[in-house]
Amino acid sequence: MTLTWRLAEKNDEAALINLWRDSVRATHDFLSETDQRTIEKNLPHYFEHVQLKVWQEENQLIGFSGTAENSLEMLFLSPEYFGRGYGNQILQQLMEDDGITKIDVNEDNPRALRFYQKNGFKVASRSPLDDDGRPYPILHLEKA
Numbered sequence: 001m002t003l004t005w006r007l008a009e010k011n012d013e014a015a016l017i018n019l020w021r022d023s024v025r026a027t028h029d030f031l032s033e034t035d036q037r038t039i040e041k042n043l044p045h046y047f048e049h050v051q052l053k054v055w056q057e058e059n060q061l062i063g064f065s066g067t068a069e070n071s072l073e074m075l076f077l078s079p080e081y082f083g084r085g086y087g088n089q090i091l092q093q094l095m096e097d098d099g100i101t102k103i104d105v106n107e108d109n110p111r112a113l114r115f116y117q118k119n120g121f122k123v124a125s126r127s128p129l130d131d132d133g134r135p136y137p138i139l140h141l142e143k144a
Contacts, residue, residue: 003089008052008064016054016064017043019078023063026040026079030108035134050074051098055090062086065094089128091119095143106130107137 008016020043024036031039050066050073059143063077063086072094077087094100105112113123121141130136 003055003057003062003086003093004095005053005055005065005090007072008047012054013044013047016047016052019061020066020076022079023076026082027111028106029111030106030136035136038056046074055086057086063090065090067098069093070099071104072100073104086104087115088119092114094118096122101143104138105141107139113139113141116141 017040021036021040022037023085025033025135028036050068052056053065053067053078055062061078061082063075064102065072065076066074072091072112075087077090088105091100103116105116107113107126120143122144124142125140127138127140128135
């Protein structure tokens, strides 16, 4: 099986939002329901500010990533693909092709933190609030 990517198009938006919702429900139990709905509503705006890639295997949606310069701004997989090596494969390709050296991760998401640390990223700094001022601490990671 071969994992491929393509740039997202406007007609991908609904599928990506649904995947985001499923992924967040499986991994972001620290987010309040209200904040989840607010973030979900803002996803189309966030998508406009990144290079948004759709990751597929034989036309099956696996996940999506969003990058800006050398920073990974978002990486979400469909929960059915967790723990099967897809995240590693995507991250490695993003580091090689897009020069990713920085990632922000929610401090309250230890599984994601371990994933990025396993891939050579180290905590460089911490912010007590997320980018929208919500009380979800962010760890700023850099490639070691």
